[in-house]
Amino acid sequence: MPKQFRLASFLFCVGAALLPSTLRAAALTIESWRVDDKVLWEEVLIPAFQRKNPGTAVKFVPTAPTEYDAGLQQRLSAGTAGDLITCRPFDASLNLYKKGLLERLDGQGRSQLDDFPASAKLAWQTDDGRETYCMPIASVIHGFFYNKKIFAELNLQPPGTEAEFFKLLDTVKAQGKYTPLALGLADQWETHQVIFNGMGPAYWQGEAGRKGLIAGKKKLTDAEFVDVWALMARLQPYLSKGAATQTNADSQSLFGLGRAAVYPAGSWDIGPIRAQSLDFGAFPPPVPKPGAACHISDHSDIGIGINPRSKNKEEAYKLLTWMASQEFADLYTNKVTGFFSLSNHLVPVLDPVAKQMMDWRKSCASTIRLNAQILNRGRPSLESDFWAVHSLVLAGKLSPAEAAGRMQGSLNKSGK
Known part of the structure; x- marks a missing residue:
């Protein structure tokens, strides 16, 4: 140089x-x-x-x-x-x-x-x-997506209460053309993060129930939690015949292709469903009875x-x-x-x-997933136990009372 x-x-x-x-x-x-x-x-x-x-x-x-x-x-x-x-x-x-x-x-x-x-x-x-x-x-919000075309065809409306929700599922099942509920059990996490944590807050009163568990003032064997497992057990007849081996991707596809009326979902699913050009809407988790307070998992x-x-x-x-x-x-x-x-x-x-x-925040109280704070610190974590137990309940292999007892036992072992 x-x-x-x-x-x-x-x-x-x-x-x-x-x-x-x-x-x-x-x-x-x-x-x-x-x-x-x-x-x-x-x-x-x-x-x-x-x-x-x-x-x-x-x-x-x-x-x-x-x-x-x-x-x-x-x-x-x-x-x-x-x-x-x-x-x-x-x-x-x-x-x-x-x-x-x-x-x-x-x-x-x-x-x-x-x-x-x-x-x-x-x-x-x-x-x-x-x-x-x-x-x-x-944050992400849990709820239900519904196929607008199917709802119009069967003259259905988004439900507000538990009774209306099951009446809707019965109508779809009786018609026989569509799967009432696009929910699989193979991946397990959906049963906990979407169903249990999505529908449950209306029963355990959101933050009151969650904080009660952390403080040791409530137990998973209390009626407000057992009622959620009972609700989940009732969903089994509305799943597809292959639900045991159905993944979340399969559920997305089933709903996105117009073959299912309702898809229990998180807001993160909007993009993938939107990409399938389906005309769909959303409704919040139904409340137990008319006049009950609305709660959403806004995690x-x-x-x-x-x-x-x-x-x-x-x-x-x-x-x-x-x-x-x-x-x-x-x-x-x-x-x-x-x-x-x-x-x-x-x-x-x-x-x-x-x-x-997002507008549900205006009319519903927000909470986070039940075990997200402090309660997951045991080994194995409460989260992994929830996945397995919820899938068994939805498959009809574990009763609500047995699920509650098993999960309270896990909570006791964690020392929380």
């Missing part, structure tokens, strides 16, 4: 090193299990952030959901994790925080958490509520935190601040259909079914 070029190269490197840090382009990396969000981040969210923060490079690097938790902990411990961490609710993230692997966000004079209600922050706080380590992003699902060992911490806080904004809430709610902003910002929801579900 000619002498003058070596000198020019040297001077350029020295000049770059002396540039103020504010002029150097930070490169932020976001860790997540949301592989489906990659295109959204790359084509919508990152460009929107960069329009207000030019010079900040951002990479969204998701890991497969089944590999995320273990891989993330390894990377955080080794100091190779990204700058921002997508947080699962409750214990998965709390355990990281206790190990010093997530930054504390409150108590530092920063304002990122100001636009979120206390209920939204619950999933990412210490048990005493004094420390917050992830900022809330979105905190996604948060965002900061890696305490990030080399770009101030830039990471800039991105976090933008994610607390009205702009982000609007974009995320309407681009990730069925994931609802947990912020106080008023968000106009564009998808009609997503809007239906």
Whole structure:
């Protein structure tokens, strides 16, 4: 290399090193299990952030959901994790925080958490509520989808009560052309997260029942919980003949192809069903009797935190601040259909079914999944026991009373 070029190269490197840090382009990396969000981040969210923060490079690097938790902990411990961490609710993230692997966000004079209600922050706080380590992003809501064409054909209306719900299922079953309820038992999680936690809050009075279990003032053998298993046992005749081996993907397909009248679902299912060009609506979980209070499972699902060992911490806080904004809430709610902003910002929801579900917040009390907070800490966790027991109840292989006894036994063993 000619002498003058070596000198020019040297001077350029020295000049770059002396540039103020504010002029150097930070490169932020976001860790997540949301592989489906990659295109959204790359084509919508990152460009929107960069329009207000030019010079900040951002990479969204998701890991497969089944590999995320273990891989993330390894990377955080080794100091190779990204700058921002997508947080699962409750214990998965709390355990990281206790190990010093997530930054504390409150108590530092920063304002990122100001636009979120206390209920939204619950999933990412210490048990005493004094420390917050992830900022809330979105929740999912449980309910039922229905095929509008089938309902019109059979002169059906969305039910409001348990009696109306079973009358509807009886009508579809008697007609014989369609499966009344698109629900499979092979994957098991739907029976717990969608059916038990979707329909149950109206019986155990949402937060009152959930907090009563945590405080030890209620038991799963109490009538309000046994009644939910009794309700679930009644659903068995309305499932398809192959329900035992039917996966959630099969249920989606059964409903999406117009072969089932009702699909017990989470709001995360809106996008996949919408992609099948079906005309469908949604109704909230029926109440036990006329005049009973409506409750919905509005479950905190996604948060965002900061890696305490990030080399770009101030830039990471800039991105976090933008994610607390009205702009982000609007974009995320309407681009990730069925994931609802947990912020106080008023968000106009564009998808009609997503809007239906979000509007339930106006007339129904919100709660989270029964065992999500504290109760899952036994080994094996209460969650895995619930999956197995609920599937047996729906298959007609376990009575409601037996289910209650077995699950209370699991709760006793956990020491909670």
